[in-house]
Amino acid sequence: MDIDFSEVNYLVNPCSRTLHADYQQFLLSLIGMTVIDIDGENSNEWRVISTLLHGDEPSGLIAIHRWLTTENSLPRPKTNIRIIISSVEAATHQHLFRHRYLPDGVDLNRCFNEESIRSSQDGANKMLDGYLQRAKLIETAIREVNPAAIIDLHNTSGNGPAFAVTTLITPNVLSITSYFCDTLILSDINIGAMMELNFSCPVVTIECGGGTDDQAHEVAYQGISSFAQCDSHCALPQDKAVQILYKPLRLVIKAQRKLSFSKHDEGYSGVTLRENIEQFNYGGCCDGLLLGWLDDNGLENLEMLNDQGINVIDKYFKMVDNKLVCAAHLKIFMASNKTDIARTDCLFYVVNNVSNHL
Ligand SMILES: [Zn+2]
Numbered sequence: 001m002d003i004d005f006s007e008v009n010y011l012v013n014p015c016s017r018t019l020h021a022d023y024q025q026f027l028l029s030l031i032g033m034t035v036i037d038i039d040g041e042n043s044n045e046w047r048v049i050s051t052l053l054h055g056d057e058p059s060g061l062i063a064i065h066r067w068l069t070t071e072n073s074l075p076r077p078k079t080n081i082r083i084i085i086s087s088v089e090a091a092t093h094q095h096l097f098r099h100r101y102l103p104d105g106v107d108l109n110r111c112f113n114e115e116s117i118r119s120s121q122d123g124a125n126k127m128l129d130g131y132l133q134r135a136k137l138i139e140t141a142i143r144e145v146n147p148a149a150i151i152d153l154h155n156t157s158g159n160g161p162a163f164a165v166t167t168l169i170t171p172n173v174l175s176i177t178s179y180f181c182d183t184l185i186l187s188d189i190n191i192g193a194m195m196e197l198n199f200s201c202p203v204v205t206i207e208c209g210g211g212t213d214d215q216a217h218e219v220a221y222q223g224i225s226s227f228a229q230c231d232s233h234c235a236l237p238q239d240k241a242v243q244i245l246y247k248p249l250r251l252v253i254k255a256q257r258k259l260s261f262s263k264h265d266e267g268y269s270g271v272t273l274r275e276n277i278e279q280f281n282y283g284g285c286c287d288g289l290l291l292g293w294l295d296d297n298g299l300e301n302l303e304m305l306n307d308q309g310i311n312v313i314d315k316y317f318k319m320v321d322n323k324l325v326c327a328a329h330l331k332i333f334m335a336s337n338k339t340d341i342a343r344t345d346c347l348f349y350v351v352n353n354v355s356n357h358l
Helices: 023-029 059-069 114-120 128-144 171-180 214-229 277-281 339-344
Strands: 009-012 034-038 042-051 079-085 149-156 163-166 183-186 203-210 243-246 249-253 259-262 271-274 290-294 317-320 323-326 330-333 348-352
Touching: 023 059, 034 059, 042 059, 042 128, 042 214, 059 079, 059 149, 059 203, 059 214, 079 128, 114 128, 149 171, 149 214, 163 171, 171 183, 171 203, 171 214, 203 214, 243 348, 259 339, 277 290, 277 330
Parallel strands: 009 034, 042 079, 042 149, 149 203, 163 183, 183 243, 259 271
Antiparallel strands: 034 079, 163 203, 249 348, 271 290, 290 323, 317 323, 330 348
16 A cells, blocks of 8 residues: 555545535545644634544544534633544555554554664564654644644554553543543653653543443543633643552563463463453452463563563562463553563553552
8 A cells, every 4th residue: 555654634624515414424525644734713722632643543533523523613621622533544455444553554653752662673674764754744833833732642553441641640641531531541661652742731532441432432421521611721630539559560461472362261372361451451360360370471471660671570460370370460451362562562550459549
């Protein structure tokens, strides 16, 4: 597929014909990365809503379309809003919302740090330059309007409750989080994601829940509506209490190890996770909880690096007989039984299950 990565399509206060009757038709009418500007009451201030950095995560687009079309006329937000719809080609490739990125492409939300993505690509990926160019265009589209706040809407690959992620906690970050959900993860993971860039304003990634879950679309819609309508004199008002979880670690399976999912121990090589691993995205995991099974290489199959790059896997997990079990009280996020995502990204994120409500 030939893609013009240098192209950005702009829509300003689009009319109902441009927005089409439903989000599917609207998405199919877009050609590549699209920026939509909506006038607000205060035309000197901007907020940015980013979505579809991942083409298989529809909640943001569905909610934005609903927000733009729910009344007879466009909504009138408190400030101008710039919407950035990034991976239109991946989202419309073959079937709608099936591809995180194009078959020969790379993960766009790992391309905001050129060095790290180049070093992680063994061999030349012929689309990498294009993806890096698109990441730059997204960054430019954000900086152009010098926004007061940015939200980036995603879906988790497995099912689970909504949560927010940020690299810096401020009162406004807590407020923005509270419009969408009640859990905020403070992350210092550097993977080249958009939210790691410094835009001198709050940047909050919202993981709305699973992409096929209507509740996730609803979370995105309600959150966008509140985000667009909140007053911006100094601090934004907070909707509800938000629990903060500190510094998640990524549990990854090492290269060349086999990954399976099953109800029972099948004696497979490598790592076998429980087929229902997604259910542990809800609530916590107790010390001793069975998560799966390991071959003779045990915990060696897995890796969990802390912020100093030290493998701390055995602080969190242990092998009992050949069972993989929790060695502490944990909270896990984004566990999924989709093998490709679990392999290429991580099995799931882990935080110590501290239950201090702030
Ligand atoms: Zn995503």
